[in-house]
């Protein structure tokens with residue numbers, strides 16, 4: 001039900017076309033108002049930066065339980081997990097999940113990630129032409145995250161398929177969502193099996209979760225859901241950001257040059273990548289009480305879709321929001337969320353993306369697209385299926401330079 005002071009938007013935000021090109025839809029929504037009723041999805045959108053941040057920051061009023069996904073069925077299935085819990089239960093679960101992901105806990109892994117990033121960088125320099133999605137964006141997280149989380153070696157074959165299905169399931173009840181559900185069930189069964197069998201690698205995040213269960217700190221159901229908190233959001237998100245990064249640097253070679261000349265900008269560049277091509281486009285919240293958002297009156301129980309990807313392009317917040325600029329201070333971007341539920345794994349994601357960009361700045365002078373990139377179409381994740389590129393290296397340039405003399 002719409003309240004009279006809230007404008008209404010008739011178009012579907014989850015057609016293939018709208019998923020591939022969402023930004024014009026978002027601009028229209030932002031211009032319509034701080035809160036817009038989505039007729040096709042029967043929930044409200046929060047498309048502007050200020051209100052999106054305020055809603056995410058007020059987790060007492062805007063709750064995640066029964067709210068993060070767009071359908072009731074998926075929200076019901078997510079109960080018991082960090083992302084779908086509220087208040088004291090959330091704080092407790094988050095301590096268990098995020099305890100192994102603090103900057104201090106991550107310190108030992110930085111070296112491993114940097115070494116792997118250097119290897120990958122040499123590998124693609126050797127290849128010359130490659131696919132930035134499979135050869136870089138997937139290769140780095142896949143070779144780091146399952147080991148770090150502690151998943152059994154022989155059970156990793158379907159992680160990417162499951163991760164993508166998990167994000168399709170967050171969307172409206174469209175074909176993509178329905179098709180994802182059997183895979184989400186398989187992923188959940190996988191998590192239940194490794195919990196039941198205690199089949200995780202020693203000294204890892206997964207083992208910490210099992211130990212919390214043994215101490216009676218979390219129920220068996222919560223243990224499975226917390227295991228999923230590592231399996232489901234830890235790959236596709238980072239893969240999205242790395243794929244977008246290579247595409248953006250191929251499209252904006254002067255930005256790559258700026259980064260090469262001043263690699264201290266790499267952490268800022270990661271914020272700008274996540275701002276510009278926000279990996280998780282949107283997730284939901286539900287109002288716990290009647291509440292007013294910048295003049296829009298909502299009722300208790302109303303369901304809201306927080307458009308992180310729109311907030312990150314809001315012209316009310318950002319100067320030249322549609323320009324990719326690594327010198328911009330994009331630290332306030334909402335791509336990792338904000339507030340109590342902000343991304344528990346962003347430290348790890350940042351280490352991965354920063355290490356890879358740093359390694360590449362040392363060798364690659366330019367990325368050149370060699371074909372048409374192909375977008376992946378997913379209900380929640382903005383990503384590429386393929387980004388064919390060729391790289392020019394310092395040596396290529398030197399050769400070219402000497403030829404030109």
Ligand code: HEM
Pocket residue numbers: 056064068082083084094097229230233234235237238241274279280283308334335336337338340341342343344345346348349
């Ligand atoms: C570029 C990479 C990533 C992006 C863009 C990203 C994005 C996000 C966002 C937007 C949220 C907030 C959800 C909400 O508002 O309800 C979130 C939460 C979360 N993320 Fe990430 N994520 C990334 C990488 C990771 C990784 C590598 C892990 C695990 C190792 C991870 C684990 C989590 C967890 C456990 C939560 C739930 C936190 C809570 O509810 O308290 N994420 N992430």
